[in-house]
Structures are given as C-alpha cells and as structure tokens.
Amino acid sequence: MSMRIAIENLHFTYPSGVVALRNVTLAIEAGEQLAIIGQNGSGKTTLIKQLNGLLRPSQGTVRIGDWLTTEHSVAKMAARVGYVFQNPDDQLFKGTVRDEVRFGPGNLGFPAEKIELLVQQALTLLELTDKADVNPYDLTATWRKRVAMAAVLAMDTPIVIFDEPTTGQDYQSVQRLAQIFQTLHEQGKTVIAISHDIDFVAENFSRIVVMGQGQVLLDGPAQTVFAQAEVLNSTDVEPPQLTRLGQRLAIGPVVYTVENFLAALRKENDMQGER
C-alpha cells in the first residue's frame, strides 16, 4: 500500500466561523521530504491536523493511501500518520517519559518486544535515555518537545509530521533533528515539517510549500521557491540568509546553503580571473 497523501479542494472553517483553509489541493508522494512555511495564521497547523483526522474537511477530501480521513477514527489514522504537536503540552499526559513514549506503540497493538525496541530506539535517538523515569512536566519545555517527538517516532508510522520542531532548540539539537529527518527519509518514510526557521528548511527539505491566507501560494524546490521574493513577502517570509546575501552580491542563480553559496562564489571568482 503506497502512503500517498491526496488533498483535494479542501476547505475548512472553524466552528467559530474563522475560515482557515480555502480550496487546498496537494499531493504528497510516499517518501517525500516536505516543508510548509508561511505567515502566522496562514493555515499550516490546520492543514496538517487534517492529515490524521484531528480536524475534518468542511468541504473536499483528504486521503492517506486508500483511506479517506472521514471514514476512519483518529485512533486508527494514528497507525499511518504520526503528528508531533506545535505545543508539546497539548500532547503529553503520562507520568514518566518512558510511559509517554510507550503509549503510542502500545495503542497500535504491536507485540511487546517490538514496543520495547521502538521505545528504546526513540529514547536513544532523542537522547532521553537518562530521563526515561522522569515526569515530563519536571523537564523544561525544550526537553518536553523532545519527549513529544520520541513519543511519535516510537509509533513507526509511514508518515511523520512535525509542527515547528526547531522552536526553542539550540544549534546542536537542530543539527540532530536534521539527522533524524534524514534517517526517517532513508527508512522510506514521508517527512513533513512546518517551520519558521527558513535556513533550516532550505538546508533540509527537497520540496517547500508556501501558504498564505489558507491557500497554497508556492510549491517547489528551494531554488524556485526562494526566487519568488515578492510572493514570500506577501506571507511574511524572508528568504534564507544566504539567498538574500547571494542576491545582493548578484552571484547566482539562487543559493541557499553554505555549499552552494561557496560554489557560486568560486565560479564568480574564476570567471573574473579569466577576464
């Protein structure tokens, strides 16, 4: 079963009357690495809460593989889509880190041995092993965020979604996150992340979706998306640091990582040497 995500003509209005999504159509193939960026309130969280059935379309459809989200319970959807909340406190409720991480795979009905293995792996990956017996609420918010990630990774779902995973994380933790995403990708999983850390997005995602006012404004690889400064500006996004610097120096095309910035700089330099 391919875990293709197919969102078609999706509209969503909160019960209070706020229109959060307007006619979103998006297909995400199994194994893609996709980032979603855009203004506060542009509908990013609302969109991904549709993927595991936490929210249901007002109009339109969302399919995960052969399942329509309207036809399956949230508990059942959890076998296909793992979702790390924007705020870990919306997600955590167990008395110890280990119980928290064990809860998800336990619910999916895996055999006991598999559960223990998944829990161990997730704790190790997020460097939580020595905190396994601590109450998550005795940890700082930054650590709770990691617990929330471990709890979702332990469910071993084919699709994993992270809502602002880099928030509050230091440089080393952000690098570790990048490695985790890479590992998940190598395991064939679909990785989706929402982020305001544009440098991080540019360096780690092959496809970027830009949202504004409940709609998809842009969808493509970094070099095309970050070339659209005006559209980005309309949804309060600035291109990555190195894209902005590259544009000022007119080295090009569109650079967005340390490597491709330096490559463009070398090329520019060689051309000048020949003149």
Next chain:
Amino acid sequence: MAIIAIQNLTYHYPQTTQPALQDLSFQVEEGEFVAVIGANGAGKSTLCYALTGFAPHFFRGEMSGQVLVAGLDTRHTPLEELMLVAGLVFQNPGNQISGAKFTVYEEIAFGLENLGVPPAEMRPRIDRIMALTGITDFANRSPYALSGGQQQRVALASILVMEPKLLVLDEPTSQLDPIGSREVFETIRAMSKQGMTVIMAEHKLEWVATFADRVIALANGEIILNGPPAEVLTSPLLIEHHIGQTRYTTVAKQAQAEQLWPPERALPVVIDEAEAGFRAYKK
C-alpha cells in the same frame, strides 16, 4: 546609571545539586538592549526569572549574591512590587495568558487594570500595542482560538502594553513568522531607544546581531562572553558551546580559507558587513 546590578548571583532550583546560575556579575545601563544567548539548559530562562524576582519568589530554590533592579533588591522585594518595574514575557506563551479573560482585548487590558491605569487612557495604549504586534484583527476572539504565533503575539502585547522600565523577554519570537520576528525586534529596539531597558533570551542570532547593543553568552549557568555583538558572535567559543553562528559568519570563515574573503577583515555577523566584505574582494 545602571538599572540592573548583579553581584555574584548563584541560584539552585529546589532539590538540585547543580546550580542553574553560577556566580554571575554584570551591570546593565538604562536604555540598553542586551541579548542573552546559550544552548538549551544554559540558564537563559533562569536569568530572566532572577531579573524579575520569579526566582526565588515563585520558583523558591536557593539564591546567593545580589540582584538589584531599579534600586530594588529582588530578594527582599515582593513580586507584586517588582512587577511594577520589571515585566517578563515567558518562554511559553501559554504561561502568560491569564485564562481569566474572554477576549484578546480584555487579556491585554488585564495588566493595565492591575496597574490602576484610568480607563480613558487604556484604550489608546491597547490599540497601539495591538497594531504593533499585529493582533488588531483578533481583539474580540478568545485568546485560545488562535494559531501558535498569534498566541505568542498576544502574550508579548500583554506585557509591552504595561511599558515596564525593565522588559525581560524569554525567546519572544520563537513561534513568529520571519517578518513578524524582525518587526518585534524593531519594535523593541525602538522602545529601548526611548529609554526602556531590554533583556532578551534568544536563539535567532541574525536578529541579535542586528538589533542588540550587547550580547551575554551563557554556558552551564556561567557567563562565557559579554560584549558587543560583532565580537561575541564571531567567537569560536560559540561553536564549542553549541550556540552556533550566523550563516554569514560560517560562509565568510570558509571563504577566508579559500582566499575568497579578505584575510585581515573581521568576520561578519550581519548581512551588510557580509556584503561589504565579499564586495571588497571581488575584482
């Protein structure tokens, strides 16, 4: 005159052996904008608490040394009194929202009511702050029926509106969109130019470099660097202590090794310097 004077501050949370802050001493002048950087667990939030009296009054724990804020010794001044001079924007916006109010507007008015500001004066102040933080459109919504970034803006507005002498912000833009973050830094920079003293814990080094007067770097509860942004943010200690550096510093350093950045020139921390350095070396 120094509005903050910290002498040999050491602080332990209850039932902990490792101090969260260890022998800190520094002063901050009125109107200064000081950024505090450091890896996770370095002590940024704890320093924010110590500056506003939440440590030790709220978190308890053991404190030694002295923290003077606007002449008040925080250890011997009740929290209610400290709150009149020092405002704290919490790292987690959920901790800020009182839960006692139905609308965003009322939430922001709450602090002013506590300060005893006359009603006639309240409306223009609230309207101005809501516009500055981009939440005017949500004035009548519940503070909970908002996106993460919108909630963080409300938390920020609820403190800014009180115009404290000392404004302490703990990662106030962590959930804001990129232009929103820049705007918050600009707003806070402008307020500090008008005399408000600002201490801000932050990971966003590009904006720290662009807007702060001074940067204090913490590691394991100790001050490892304290100086101008251009100096602190190019220190090799930042990599060692998992704080990182701006992409401008990273590329210039690598370019220097390949003779693509002037050998004598200081490494850049902001885009203007990066542009000037690379231009100076082109042709």
